[in-house]
Amino acid sequence: MKNFTVAGKAESPFLSWLTEGMINEFEAAGYRYHNEPVDAINLVFNLIDPESPRHYRRNSQSTFVVSIVENDEEPENVFKAAYPYLVRSLANHLIFISHHAEDTTLYFLTPEQGFYSKSYNRGEDTGLFFQHIFERLEPLASSQLVIDNDFYEDLFDGLAEGNEVTEKMALGGKKLDDMNLLPAPFPIEDYLSSRDLRHLKKLYGIGGLSYGNLSSRETNDHFWMSASGIDKSNMKTVGRDMLYITGYDSEKNAMKISIPPKTTPKRASVDAIEHWMIYKEHPDVGAIVHIHAWMNGVEPTPVNYPCGTIQLAETVAELVRESTEPSRAVIGLKNHGLTITGTDLDDIFHRIEGRIIPQVPMS
Template sequence: MKTFTLHGTANTSFLQWLYAGLKDTFSAQGFHFSDNHEEVIQLVLNFVTPDECRPYRRKAQATFVVSVLETEGTIDNVFKEAYPYLIRSLSNHLLYINHDNDVTTLYFLTPEQGCYRIEYKKGDDEQRLFKAIYDRLEPLALSQLVINNDFQYDLPKPLWKGDSVTNQLSESGKKLDEMDLLPAPFPIDQYLTPRDMRQLHKLYGIGGLSYGNLSARQENNNFWMSASGIDKSNMKTIGQDILYIKGYNEINNQIEVSVPPEIAPKRASVDAIEHWMIYKEHPEVGAIVHIHAWMDGIKATEINYPCGTVELAKTVAQLVREEENPARAVIGLKNHGLTITGTSLEDIFNRIDGKIQRQVPMH
């Protein structure tokens, strides 16, 4: 059963209208409304204000929270004005509503996927607006995150210090760092205070905002991959900087990571599920690089699924499958960045040299 709830107070006439319209729309589309906040809810629409920007207390990791906040007046920079509220409300999405003259703009914001908008004027088709909001949120709310790791202390001793593949990964990490890419589709550190940045790191379980990740096949479907939130220019320690990914346990919904004994491992990148699906299907793929940047003339996903979800991984894998040469594909992730396959890491960096655009287009 698909479940949703509305939390917080709709304290203006517009928000009350929006509250009722969203409740009716999601219910009509097969979601069951629940006001029992002790049960696990899949989607929460959390109404907040600038002064009362309180997080919704999740009962489960899978709960997708969209905070809703209303403002008035001209916006000079929506990122700078809105992102602190996204972080303070500990939300997956922020629906930032701005009234300026006779136009209401609904901005959808998330730390990794950027920003897109819907405009509405009084007299416009109400049902069309509510359906547009539903179409934006429904695929994201029901997507399956794969962010837990199963660390197994069984890495063969000859690999404790790495091998020729990890050496290539380390050298490629330096190349990735030299590209000076943004950690998100926009310079998020310019829009958040140090306190909000700390909150962001805490929320997403990362040691720092990443500008991408990279991996290389070791043998069969196993591969080495950069860990989450690390300095890509200084990858050395196996089990911390570089992880050995063994596979994906569908029953437990966990990425299986083999590490040396007596080490405190770092988490695998949320993109590990995507890399695993590609390596499993395409034996000719020897390496994969993901970056928050763009290139012209590429195929891209139609829905901006959150990173680390099965849905995004399957969508990217499908687009790779459709390429003339899956071993040398460049796939766009809507509002986020690129996934690039290659026969080797050297092959990938040679092909993208001079073609990268630092700014990701938002749709």
Template sequence: MPVLRVHGEGTPGVKRLVEGLVEEFQSRGYTLEGEVPDLVFNLIQQEEPRPYRRRSQGTFVVSFLEVPDFPENPIQALYPYLVRALSNQLVAYAPGRGAKFLTLELGHYDEPEGEGFFRRVADRIYPLACSRLVIRNRFEPDLEPELWEGDELTRSLAEAGRRLKEWDLLPAPFPIEEILSPEDLRHVKRLYGIGGLSYGNLSARKDERRFWMSASGVDKANLKEIGRDILMVKDYDPVENAIVLSVPPQVEPRRVSVDAIEHWMIYREHPEVGAILHVHAWMDGVEATPFNFPCGTWELAQAVAEKVRQAPDPARAVVGLKNHGLTITGRSMEEILERIEGRLLRTVPMV
């Protein structure tokens, strides 16, 4: 049985909410008994949002914060609490009004108070809490010497990054370094292997089994160094639950984008796909995934792969990631950019 733990000291309103949610999650098979929790309800307060320091990537932390009302700009006002509390998700609860949810990917959406409130809040948390991260990297220093300086494909990714910046589609990363203490920042980087919070990623197929992909937390408008800015993904190891990468032997590599498992699934199933672009933007009329699974999870990768599979032409698919952005396939990165130029909406609908 999955283990649920309640941590921290919350305000009276948050305590009532969490008590109701504990009963709801127990009805879904969770137990309060166990050493290592799968799910943590972390009760925090505005004056001192204390984190729950998990010991495993597999522990999903939801922090609960009581607010008098919902702020006009929820990202600016509430996102720092999510980061300071080292959370996967933040639930801001305004008694009498309802709950506002924020995720690390900057998704935010509401659930009004009323009939079935505990069940509806649990429905928002449950799919995310059950998802499985695939963010471990295994670096193998076996990249062919002729690729140490890149090739025409890596140059196409670098050019695409520059064009995305010209189109104002590379928003500035949220200043995580300014929010967390050095100790907490080191903890987050160790736990999730991130170099920072940045938006979007690009990849291009090299051959039947391998593809180039942008690294995590790098400036997508300045992709230069192989093994640091762009990496060669060669496989997924299900035993280690790790992405396997070929890197030059003399480079201390960065981790690949957390969406590598999603791109791996698409390339393996659709040989005609030659490139994939992910942006935090939207297009009218796109099909979206049913849940806003966290980036880097097997479940999000499966959901996106299913939408690509259902597309009339999987090599020219545009898939919406609920409350997050778009994944776009193409036969080349240049072809993708030609198709989407002038059609992207910078505001992602939140539902």
């Protein structure tokens, strides 16, 4: 049985009603509610003060935190106003509540910039409303992250300085920038204290937030991938900008990465497990690009799992498998972006150039 709790204080009648409804819905689904946190807590609803947001201090990666903040007026740009609350409260998910004259809108945000909303009209069926919230959040809370990295200093001559594959990776990063598909890394250090940054890195290995990634196969079992939190338009150094992924250790739940000796590496992208699964199953896939953008004609597939989880990786791998041509698939992840496979990076860019819509449709 999974355990959950509510941290913080409901400062308004709406927040009291909302938290009580969510508690009842999750308890009805078999979750056990605790008034105070227990050691093996799986889910935390963290009610934060918009003037002074405080984070819930986890002891484990497996604790999924949903921060909730209430706002009396709708900002001109909801995402821009809400996203810093997600970062400052060190949350896996954020519910930003905006009240209007006739209804209330709940905006759901994820660290990878997923953004969707649910409105509540006074007098509507509350059961369906809380069921919708449960269906949105429960798969997230029950998913398994794969974000640990095991680094091995065994990348020697021949690969330590890069090769033709990494040269094409660097050109691919520049191409993404030319297509305006590389938003600047989120300035996480502007919102977190040095202590909170250390805590975040210890728990999740996060040193920065950037969006989108690309990878290219080297051998049957190994591939190169852009690292996390870097400027992908300026990838130069093996072990820092481009990482050599050699496998997944299921016992340690960690990605295996070879780096040159005496290198201080960057972390692997959280999508490394997803790329690994695709390469492992589809030998004809030579490259993968993931972008937070869209293309006309792509069917959005509802995928309600966070980046970096086994569940999302398995879902995307299944969608690639079911596509007409797995080695040249375009998978549309609803409210998130595209994962595109190709025989190589040139093939991918040739197919998407001139077809990209920068804004992901949200619903």
